[in-house]
Amino acid sequence: MGKAPEQRTPLSPSAFHILLALAEGPLHGYALMQQVADAGVKVGPGTIYGALHRMQEAGWVKPAGAEKARGPSGQRQRYELTPSGRSVLQTEARRVVHTADLVRAHAVLGDEA
């Protein structure tokens, strides 16, 4: 199907931060969770895997092999961005930047921004 990236935006905050986190390279679920949490969006495992699942359906994200781990499962599935996922992220990033520009232009935050 034809994918016009702009039609998927704006993304939800958690989706945006997941894509953002994956932009630097493949990550497993827990690492993703941590990075997203560090960005200020508190998410749990259910939210992360649900979002990852939908992103796989949409073709933005794909599994990127497993990594050995301690826990009960013994290994961890890693995920990485697809080109399509990257384009979605770029579009959204442009929108965010544009929004930030607007915020600055309107001096909403005074000198803070």
Next chain:
Amino acid sequence: MRPEYPSVFAQRTYRRLLRLYPRWFQDLYARQMLNDFVELFRTSAASRSLGARLKCWGIVLRDLLISVPRERFASRPNPPHSPPSRRSRGNHMASMFQDFRYAVRMLRQHPGFSFMVVVTLALGIGANITMFSVIDGVLFSSLPYDDPGRLVTVWNRHAATGSDRVQISGLDFRDYRERATNFEDFAAIHNSINQALTDDGPAEQIVLGMVSSNFFQFLGREPMLGRQFTPEDEVLITGGSPGPAVISHGLWSRRYGADPGVLGKNIYIGGVPMQVIGVMPADFELVMPEEEGGVASSVVASEPVDIWRFLPDRAFNGSRSLAMFRVLGRMQPGVTFQQAQQEMDVVARQLRTEHRIHDDRGMQIDLIPMHADVVKNAKPVVLALFGAVSFVLLIACANVANLILARGAHRQREFVVRAVLGADRSRLVRQLLTETAVLAVVGTALGLVLATVGIDVIVALAPSNVPMTGQIGISGSVILFAVGITAVAIVLFGLIPAARVSQPNFRAQLNDGRALGASGKLQRLRSVIVVAEIAVSLVLLVGGGLMIRSFRQLQGAQLGFEPTAALTLRVALPHGPYDDETLRSSYWNALRREAAQLPNVAAAGLVWPLPFGGNGPETAYSAVGGSLANQGQHVTTVTRATPGFFEAMDARLLEGRTFTEADIARDAEIVIVDDIVAERLFPGERAVGRTLWLESGDEQTPLEIVGVVEHIRHQSIIGPERETIFRPTAGGLWMALVVRAGQDPYGLLSELRQIGASLDPEIPLFNIRTFDEYLGYHIAPTRFTMTLASVFAFVALVLAAVGLYGVISYSVAQRASEIGVRMALGAHDANILRLVLGNSVAMVAGGISLGLVTSLALTRTIQSLLYGVTPTDPLTFFGVSLLLSGVALLASYVPARRAARVDPMTVLRRE
């Protein structure tokens, strides 16, 4: 390293909590999530402080709270990396629930649209539920008697005269009981009559039902209090005891305050002493079919019976020419209707050979299943109205489909997003269906509310020829019908648009940013729907128009008398003192003479039976005396009248004179006949001065014709009538008084009552009404059908106009730029108007042609409801076509006008 951190208990708890997710989600992610859970606790809650642990649990629980519902109710038709089987059902349910929530949200966001749809549907569905309840109650509920399937009505038919549904004589009734072995029994019912009830309370007019003594047993119904008639009662009343009376639940509650002590009470009915022996239950009623003459003769019988008395044996001893009983038969179990009819054919043949009167008349016995006979006259009315109301629902659904199609066009962006985000076509169809289903369910609920009101209105409006109105109500089958109708409505107005909106080319259209409605196909579909709507509306309008024409024909009918300003009332003299003929005559003479003396009264006279008040017993007449087997013999009923009657009726005297006081005084052997009799016996000749032979009992009496009047209608307002022969009378036990008032007939009421009271205070005057009101009763069934048919037709007209308006407005909006370009290139308002209207003219013309053809095919089915107008009445067809064209073109003129006023620059700039 502490392998047991977080605790085994915590891990187990989380594992259990993971079961809240859908199966497929667990299969894919549960292990990883458990891993992450452990990791979360290890890193974040390494300090093992309670606060840190609680914080971790907080994150986990909040996560569950958000993500479990999302995954549960999210659609996952094809989860990657896993076969979809086994789990698809749960997902389906979940996605249905999501569809539902989404639908409710959408509908709440568009209150105008939702309101329109729900109200349209509620009207259509409510009207349908109402009419279905009527059908269910009237046509399908069983008679309130034991094993009613075995009950038949028994009528005589006279092949020689062509009259059917003739009542049965007492002697014949006895013969049926003795001879017909296929029958358990027969019961006889005499026309119920009004009588005065006197006991220790004030006198009251009641309806007396007279039945054979086996009546209650025959119907299989017992009194709720006391007992029914027994064979011993026959012996008792011959011995002079008061006659046993069974009273209705209505009278018992109304007059005796539901006091069980009423049993054994002595009462007088029409002066005859009687004793209350039983009270019938509330749901017992005598449901009798109408006899010949339809509604006309049902006036008396249609009122519910208050008191039942039985007809003593001697009541069945009269002549075989006194056909005065309605007879019911109960077939033996296992006997088929055909077997029963065959046996009665044999009985009829026997009676014809044994009795000359039957032979002369070519008497046949007709059986009709009682239920079919009872609903016979109501059936075409109810079915026609149900047909009409179904059409209204069709139009309502068409309008809703149009609304949804139009809105589908506006929702293109929403669908595009959903489609691109992975919603497949079936999902979109389902979403649309869910939305329409929600609307349909709300519409049905509202429709049910409307129906409860509608049923009350219909029961109140229903004329008395709609039987068993007591059975009408919202029952289980009605609810079932409502559910069914909703399902049909969902398919009708939901599936078509849903299928259209999800066409493959849909996405392509959306991607180039074009409006969905611009699709020629979709616009064409909407036009087709409108054409169908116009066609169906036309059918309804034709039906309504024909009913209105019938009603006007009935109102303007030539009756042979002047109904306006004629007051009628009835008097029933009790047996006992008034069995004396001189006392009786002096009462009647005084009554009519004193009434005629009143100021503002032109004339007053007595008659029995009153026109439209039922038929008397049948009598044969002929122009030639001698043998009864005479070829020139006819049969009709004889009306008794006093001087003043023809004047009070304002009847037209064609020849000779009317009755005089001298005629009564000398008991003259004379008759007045109507023009039908005169023409039949003496075609083209003067009838006055000729002799008419009238059969009474087994002999014939020669009577001199002294006058010919124009036929006075007495059976129906329009339609075939039986001829009338008038004989002079001083007055029998029952008479009706007709008073011709100058104006304000009701102003005479108190004076007439005074006259009545001064003559005999014990005797009430009752059924006081003008002839106009009296006829209103006979017009009522047509008025009922006409009112409902017109309401349905009007609703259809409005809905069709709204539909047309919607389609034209929409197409104009779609073509705004085209119109703008045309105008910029020099097209005038008129050109644009013509362009847009041309479109509607085509649709209207198509719809009307289709509607006319359909009407021609359908109106024949309502022929029996029409009076004085053919089912293909050209005036009606032409008139409603014109009306519909006018309304339809007006509905499209408004948007067309708007299009023509468009400022081309505005439109083009918008592009």
